[in-house]
Amino acid sequence: MIILEYLLVGLIVGLALVYLAKAFWPKSKKTGCGCSNAHCKVPKPDLKIRA
Amino acid sequence: MRKDADILRIALIGNPNTGKSSLFNALTGLKQRVGNYSGVTVEKKTGEWNLGDGNAIELIDLPGTYSLSAKSIDERIAVDVLCGHAEGQPAPDLVVVVVDVENLQRNLFLASQAAELNVPMVIALNCWDVAERKGLKIDCKLLEQRLGVPVVPTVANRRRGVDELRTAVLGALKTRPVMIRPSWPDAVKESLGLLRSAFIEKNGENLKDGELTRLLFDQKSAVISRLKTPKPDAEAIVKSAREHLRKGGYNPDAAESLLRFRFLNPLLLDIIERQAILKQRSRSEGIDQLLLHRFWGLCVFVGMMYVVFQSVYTWAGPFMDLIEGVTGWFQGLAAGALESTPTLQSLVVDGIIGGVGAFVVFLPQILILFLFIALLEETGYMARAAFLMDKLFQWCGLNGKSFVPLLSSYACAIPGIMATRTISDPKTRMITILIAPLMSCSARLPVYLLLIGAFVEPLYGPAVAGATLFAMHFVGALVAAPLAYLLNQTLNKGRPAQPFIMELPHYRVPRIGSIFWRIYESGKDFVVRAGTVIFAMTIIIWALLYFPRPADVPFEVARENGVEITESSTSKEAVMQQFSREIDAAYLEQSYMGRFGQLAQPIFDPAGYDWKITVGVLASFPAREVIISTLGITYALGGEVDEESKDLRDTFKSATWESGPREGEPVYNLAVALSIMVFFALCMQCGATVAVIARELNWSWALASFFGLTGIAWVAAVAVYQITIRII
Numbered sequence: 136m137i138i139l140e141y142l143l144v145g146l147i148v149g150l151a152l153v154y155l156a157k158a159f160w161p162k163s164k165k166t167g168c169g170c171s172n173a174h175c176k177v178p179k180p181d182l183k184i185r186a
Numbered sequence: 187m188r189k190d191a192d193i194l195r196i197a198l199i200g201n202p203n204t205g206k207s208s209l210f211n212a213l214t215g216l217k218q219r220v221g222n223y224s225g226v227t228v229e230k231k232t233g234e235w236n237l238g239d240g241n242a243i244e245l246i247d248l249p250g251t252y253s254l255s256a257k258s259i260d261e262r263i264a265v266d267v268l269c270g271h272a273e274g275q276p277a278p279d280l281v282v283v284v285v286d287v288e289n290l291q292r293n294l295f296l297a298s299q300a301a302e303l304n305v306p307m308v309i310a311l312n313c314w315d316v317a318e319r320k321g322l323k324i325d326c327k328l329l330e331q332r333l334g335v336p337v338v339p340t341v342a343n344r345r346r347g348v349d350e351l352r353t354a355v356l357g358a359l360k361t362r363p364v365m366i367r368p369s370w371p372d373a374v375k376e377s378l379g380l381l382r383s384a385f386i387e388k389n390g391e392n393l394k395d396g397e398l399t400r401l402l403f404d405q406k407s408a409v410i411s412r413l414k415t416p417k418p419d420a421e422a423i424v425k426s427a428r429e430h431l432r433k434g435g436y437n438p439d440a441a442e443s444l445l446r447f448r449f450l451n452p453l454l455l456d457i458i459e460r461q462a463i464l465k466q467r468s469r470s471e472g473i474d475q476l477l478l479h480r481f482w483g484l485c486v487f488v489g490m491m492y493v494v495f496q497s498v499y500t501w502a503g504p505f506m507d508l509i510e511g512v513t514g515w516f517q518g519l520a521a522g523a524l525e526s527t528p529t530l531q532s533l534v535v536d537g538i539i540g541g542v543g544a545f546v547v548f549l550p551q552i553l554i555l556f557l558f559i560a561l562l563e564e565t566g567y568m569a570r571a572a573f574l575m576d577k578l579f580q581w582c583g584l585n586g587k588s589f590v591p592l593l594s595s596y597a598c599a600i601p602g603i604m605a606t607r608t609i610s611d612p613k614t615r616m617i618t619i620l621i622a623p624l625m626s627c628s629a630r631l632p633v634y635l636l637l638i639g640a641f642v643e644p645l646y647g648p649a650v651a652g653a654t655l656f657a658m659h660f661v662g663a664l665v666a667a668p669l670a671y672l673l674n675q676t677l678n679k680g681r682p683a684q685p686f687i688m689e690l691p692h693y694r695v696p697r698i699g700s701i702f703w704r705i706y707e708s709g710k711d712f713v714v715r716a717g718t719v720i721f722a723m724t725i726i727i728w729a730l731l732y733f734p735r736p737a738d739v740p741f742e743v744a745r746e747n748g749v750e751i752t753e754s755s756t757s758k759e760a761v762m763q764q765f766s767r768e769i770d771a772a773y774l775e776q777s778y779m780g781r782f783g784q785l786a787q788p789i790f791d792p793a794g795y796d797w798k799i800t801v802g803v804l805a806s807f808p809a810r811e812v813i814i815s816t817l818g819i820t821y822a823l824g825g826e827v828d829e830e831s832k833d834l835r836d837t838f839k840s841a842t843w844e845s846g847p848r849e850g851e852p853v854y855n856l857a858v859a860l861s862i863m864v865f866f867a868l869c870m871q872c873g874a875t876v877a878v879i880a881r882e883l884n885w886s887w888a889l890a891s892f893f894g895l896t897g898i899a900w901v902a903a904v905a906v907y908q909i910t911i912r913i914i
Contacts, residue, residue: 140527144729147533151725158719 194243195276196235196355197267199300200284201293202250203569203691205312207231208342209284210247213351237356246278249607252292254299254396255404257610262408269303269397271412280306280358282351287317287324287339289689290458294450295443297333301365302396307335308358309365310351314339316692323459332453335363343697368449373434374441377402377427384423389415402427403442470566470693477570480577487574490567494558495659496652498551499635505550510833513543529732536822537728538721541815544834545716548632548814552712553705555628559597560704564696568593569688576686582667583674586686588618592666595625596659597708599875603882613678619882620891621670623875624662626867628708629811633866634658636814640835641859661867665898715811724815727805730779731823739776743768771844774823779805793865793903794858794911796843803865810871857910861903869899 198206210216214233235245248267249260263272270277281300285293290311297309311324330337336354340347370378381398385391393401397409401424410420428438436444477483517539524531562568568590576586587609595602602622609615634655643651744750744761747768762769774780783801790800798820806813814834821837841853870876870892880888 140530144529144533148725148729151722154722155719155726158722 194241194280194359195246195278196243196280196282197246197248197278198282198284199248199264199268199296200250200312201252201286201289201296201689203689204250204284204286204293205342206250206284207247209282209310209312209340209351210245212342212345212348214245237352239356251296253296254400255407258615259607261610263607265408268300268305269394277303278305280308280355280362282308282310282355284310284312284342287311287313288320288322290324291447291450291454294333294454295446297365298368298446298450299396299399301367302399303394304364304396306358306362307365308351308354308363309333309335309337310342310347311337311339312342314347315341315344325457325459329454329457332366332457334366343700366453368446370445371434371436373431373436374402374445376434377431380427380430381423384427385413385415385420389413391415399442402431403438405439470690473693474570474690477567478573483570483574487571490562491659492653492656494555495656496649497558498554498631499638499652499655500648501554502550506547509543509547509549513539513547516543529735532732532823533725533728537724537732537819540818540822541724541728542716542721544814544818545632545720545811546713547833548635549709549712551631551635552628553709555631556597556705556708557701560701561696563704564694564700566691566693569690572688573686573690578667579670582671583678584614584617584670586688588614591618592622592625592663595622595627598627598629599623599625599872600878603875603878606882613674616677616883616887617670617673619879620673620887621666623870623872623879623891623895624666624669624868626659626662627872628712629809629872630658630866632811632814634863636834637838637859637863640838641854641856645856658863658867661864665868665902669898719809720812720815723805723808723812724819727779727812727816728819728823730782731774731777731801731819733777735773736776739772740765740769743772770823774820775844777823789900790903792908793861793900794855794907795862796841796853798841799853799858799862803862806866806871808871808873810866810869813866855911856914857907860910861907864906865899865903867899868895868902870895 198210200206210231210233213235216233231247233245233247235243237243246267248264251261251264254265254268266272267275268278268281283293283297283300285297297307301307309329311326317324324339326337326339336358338347338351338354340351378395378398381401382393385393385398385401391413393409400407400409407424410417410424413420415423431438431441477486517535520534520539521531524534562571571593572586572589575589579585579588588606590608591602591605593602594605599622602625603619606615606618606622609618638651638654638658642654740762743765747765749761749765775784779801780797783797783804786804787795787797787800790803795803798817801820802813802816805816818834821834821841838854839852843849843851843853876888876892879891
């Protein structure tokens with residue numbers, strides 16, 4: 136029972152870690168920075184802005 | 187499947203604050219953010235518009251611009267899309283120019299520039315209802331005949347004129363009407379001829395007439411950067427053409443305005459009929475006499491902000507109690523259900539429900555704050571506030587254009603930093619970006635409310651508590667002003683602020699739908715954040731505060747208290763129950779986060795923080811509001827939350843120093859509370875903001891901003907603590 140409990144807790148903590156890693160270091164350019172803000176503009180739109 | 191190239195594209199362009207986003211929403215059914223001030227849209231937005239003929243069209247909402255000679259980044263985005271130079275985006279098949287009916291002449295200036303790009307055009311005369319109320323009559327048919335393109339009256343925010351616009355666009359897609367273009371005088375024609383011959387005929391450049399015009403009339407035209415011709419050669423060609431124009435009797439910098447308005451004025455003759463009603467001073471102008479007054483205007487502004495923060499503080503009480511009650515009920519339920527699995531029980535009860543619940547309890551305040559922000563935006567007061575602030579901003583080298591981004595940063599620094607794209611001067615924009623994180627964003631609100639509720643209100647009452655909350659929102663601004671001054675003196679070499687020109691929108695009665703939507707969006711953001719990032723971080727922080735769990739901790743605690751635990755399980759259970767609080771505290775102290783907090787505590791000792799506050803502060807660097815859940819979990823795991831503690835505020839009052847010279851003394855007092863609040867007001871505890879600064883400027887500036895603001899926050903927190911502790 137204790138092993139099961141520890142496995143479950145480990146799984147939850149692991150999933151939380153994976154979620155945060157994916158949220159703060161997104162692979163796709165369109166996923167945003169992970170701040171969960173509906174207005175989040177990170178990364179910038181697909182327009183290239185010239186200097 | 188449709189290919190991108192097959193999709194028809196229609197762009198909405200127009201001057202700032204003419205209602206482009208409102209029209210975009212009306213046509214696409216989307217809920218794009220709109221505001222009664224310029225600069226709300228700082229990048230292109232796309233949506234699908236069903237024209238009813240079976241064809242769906244991609245509708246592009248562009249940032250407002252007064253002309254195609256783009257200076258700021260948001261204007262350049264608009265111009266790039268229009269000219270077909272946006273990466274991977276062909277030029278639009280048709281342009282809908284949204285024109286503010288009250289400023290027809292100035293708005294048509296942009297339309298006449300766009301006409302030179304040979305794009306078919308339809309003109310939407312927006313805010314038709316306001317014009318009617320003001321006794322302004324416009325002969326649309328005559329205007330249509332003179333301009334050569336369909337002209338449709340619309341009231342975008344009430345969806346009036348949408349069907350007529352759809353019909354006009356369907357027709358225009360077939361007939362491809364192009365607006366009448368000015369006939370330039372010989373000197374301009376010759377200068378344009380020089381450019382055409384050098385760039386198109388000799389160098390094989392692919393340039394439209396409108397782009398040649400931009401090269402001729404704009405100082406440092408952005409078109410040059412798109413050319414294949416080497417930059418020095420291109421600049422020499424442009425210089426010679428501009429010189430030719432000057433010799434022809436026209437100043438190249440002023441010629442375009444002069445000639446275009448000379449062309450537009452006769453076209454608008456007899457089109458506009460102004461009735462006597464317009465001669466009276468409008469209600470908007472009357473209100474502006476007071477709200478823009480150099481002294482009374484500022485008094486009204488400060489008074490209004492004071493009322494907002496007092497209301498945020500006092501109205502939310504009953505709703506907070508309700509959320510706390512629901513959280514407590516859930517904790518009780520989960521604790522009962524998971525009694526046989528103590529680790530899982532702790533994760534769910536102390537970690538997830540306790541941590542997230544401590545954060546969610548501040549939802550009512552967030553909703554009330556955004557209610558006021560929406561009201562101020564909708565009425566048109568925000569643009570006035572920008573003008574009022576312009577004078578204050580001038581001395582530190584900024585101007586009123588920085589006000590809207592800084593004000594947006596009071597909700598969240600991310601859209602605030604994005605909004606700096608409206609600032610054309612790169613150095614001013616950079617300074618505004620660097621000070622934007624100092625504006626007190628809504629994530630700081632829970633921290634202030636928690637500490638003010640625990641240490642200010644019980645001592646001085648709700649009025650002072652509200653005033654403290656109000657004052658805390660200006661701590662960042664007080665530091666931002668000298669910082670901006672210093673940055674201006676160094677980065678900008680003390681150059682005086684550029685003049686600020688902003689169109690004042692009319693005052694209007696706020697629309698309930700828009701206000702409700704703004705509150706809903708902010709509430710949704712808050713709850714989504716609680717359910718995603720905060721939720722995940724809460725689990726990690728719980729794990730770091732809970733593990734490891736060495737089996738000998740209860741024995742050591744018992745031994746320290748003079749009790750020996752025998753091997754019999756009944757004796758062990760009894761002792762563990764007797765010393766449960768001490769055992770919890772011992773487990774917490776030797777947890778990973780506990781050890782780290784004790785290691786880092788000396789850094790924050792001069793600010794009066796114990797290791798638990800240090801843990802909260804350090805855990806909050808990715809997102810500052812995490813301190814609430816971290817402290818919630820820390821005190822719950824440390825056994826310091828009991829039936830007496832109604833919430834975290836009560837727990838703070840009973841927390842004491844566990845060791846050192848202050849052992850037994852209360853950890854929290856007014857000095858510590860003020861010190862924490864000042865630290866959070868100034869510190870750069872937001873990973874997302876650092877990322878946005880890196881995107882908008884570069885990583886060097888982002889890191890400089892992070893370390894700089896964190897250093898300033900530490901110094902200020904120490905100063906506040908050391909001064910306050912000597913006074914109280």
